[in-house]
Amino acid sequence: MSGQVPALDVKTVDPTLVAGHRSSLWRDTLRGILRQRSAQAGVVILGFLLLIAVFANVVAPFGSEQDLRYPPISEQVNRLAPPCIHLLGCDTSLPQHAFGVDGNFFDVFSRVVYGARISLFVGFVTVGFAIVIGTLIGAVAGYAGGWVDNLFMRLMDVVLSFPSLILAIAIVTVIGSGLIQAQLAIGIVAIPIYARLMRASVLSIKERDFVVASRALGESDRGILFRRILPNALTPLIVQGTLGIGGAVLEVAALSFLGLGAQPPTAEWGSMIGLNRNFIFNAPHLIIFPGIALSLTVLGFNLLGDGIRDALDPRLNR
């Protein structure tokens, strides 16, 4: 786009354009991603979920832990009442609850809506933690090489040698149960994926001429790692990270299902399913709706991740 600009006097050019301007590259990338159909679907699903999460207090008719029997509501509710929407032909004499009522006289729809907040937050924080630590480990191991590389990577191999959920359960057993602890456990288990990815990228990039040029200019090791290598190694990390969020959401939900993550009555989808699994035959709506929400979230992240990978991986370009 700068092609149409006639020869400019450099002094009149906005300084940000000359030095740190990178929007055109990112904008091109973003456009490429949004051309992928799966990415479009993912963006739509996640956008929808994000809106619901942000405006949960507007969307949800009740609080997430609000007992419908007591003031200020104190309406006539039946325990485990099935979904009732007047528009769809439900008897208008019954109170309206889109996803029904659960065993604690909570409105399931409100709880599912508030659950979106927790799950999206959990997904980003968990993967964010794993990416930051994993990237650091992988970058240092790949750049330093030698015994540092050996030490870090063997440690990662040890972590990888356990089935991830089993290891997460073990970690939670040690550090105690709760949503934060569950996130930490799932985050730790995910570190090796990012560390290995980062190490591989660093190994291939650090021999490139532009890195050698940086060294010849006198750049420090840290400068080379963070200014030259890291920005060029981000692509696979972004792809893996996006795909990883879906997995992390699911795994934290699994821990909550087992009672090791979010504790009832927190409106967390995994915990909701776990809490009500005994009612699966007489009140299936307690399981189905959080389950659908969970699947939708994971689907959204996977679609977006696939789209990003297709857009960024030149080998897949058709």
Next chain:
Amino acid sequence: MTTTNGDRPLVEVEHLAEFFPIHGGVLQRQVGEVKAVDDVSFTIRRGETLGLVGESGCGKTTVGRLLLRLLEPTDGTITFDGTDITGLSERDLKPFRRRMQIIFQDPFASLDPRAPIGASIEEGLRIHQIGTPAERRDQVARIMELVGLQPYHARRYPHEFSGGQRQRIGIARALVLEPELLVCDEPVSALDVSIQAQVLNLLRQLQRDLGLTYLFVAHNMGVVEHISDRVAVMYLGTMSEVAPAQEIYRFPLHPYTIALLSAVPVADPGARARQKRIILLGDVPSPVNPPSGCRFHTRCWLRKQLDNPTRCETERPPLRDLGPDHQVSCHFAEELVQVERREELIANAAAVSSARAVSDEEEIGPVELPPPDTGGIFDPAAPIGDDTPGHP
């Protein structure tokens, strides 16, 4: 040019060696080493261009990187402007980094694809904390103009440029710190022939205007002749011959240099027919296990005609003076000094080569230099006439 040490050469290299370890086996123990550079000494004078030529894998790129301390030498010393920089820590080296820079062969790999080229060019100023942001931008714009780029290019990304333009960007990045020494690591080998001449002329002009000193690494004899004041020829990690450019093309004294120059293609068919080509036997030996004594003795045509003296196998020939400013590492280079004797020896070697070439052609074709992987592109700007080696 900031001259602190009047007559002293800008760079003095003594007994430089670089051995890369080879690890193997289950325990990754060191099982050998690649002797990429083995006991190389030379000097680069202020303001001159020293051309460094040789086949692929002879260690010329390694020498360039060693000079800039991008590799740690196994042995030897590098003296830059009177200071031994071999043992300096990265921190003590930093002031010297400003004074010596490098440009690369591959213009596609040498620029950070994620940085706008303005930022890439500015990098050196940022690292050395020179000037205010506004001053840096002015300096970047000035350097870009110097190498023939437009100031508004600064915010574009490398992928928006052609190979020749990228090479200019690489040159701008190297020049922004106003260095004294520029190591040009095959700067035109990856470019189209028409662009090669442009970049070479740019380098020459910059040298004139900025008083730069070049170490010009290349495998293309024509390009080197065009740009160099002196030429150093390497073979298998050692220095064969160093001489002023005109001298080495007119009257080379090392049998390897003579063979190398006899393989340079000549555009004139008449001259080509008269050209006495010496085709070396076999491949370049492995630098993992190089020949004893003179590295070249296994393929030397001169040694063959002198009835294979054992001295070539047992004793390593030092680089010694033979004529003004002309150094050769060959025990028997004197044989080639006297013109009639030289003509006779070269004619004999060429006759053997052509006889062998005729008999081999049906089977495997002629074996000749330079090796194919370098794709020896020829520079049209370089004057090449009948003045080929073998016809002094």
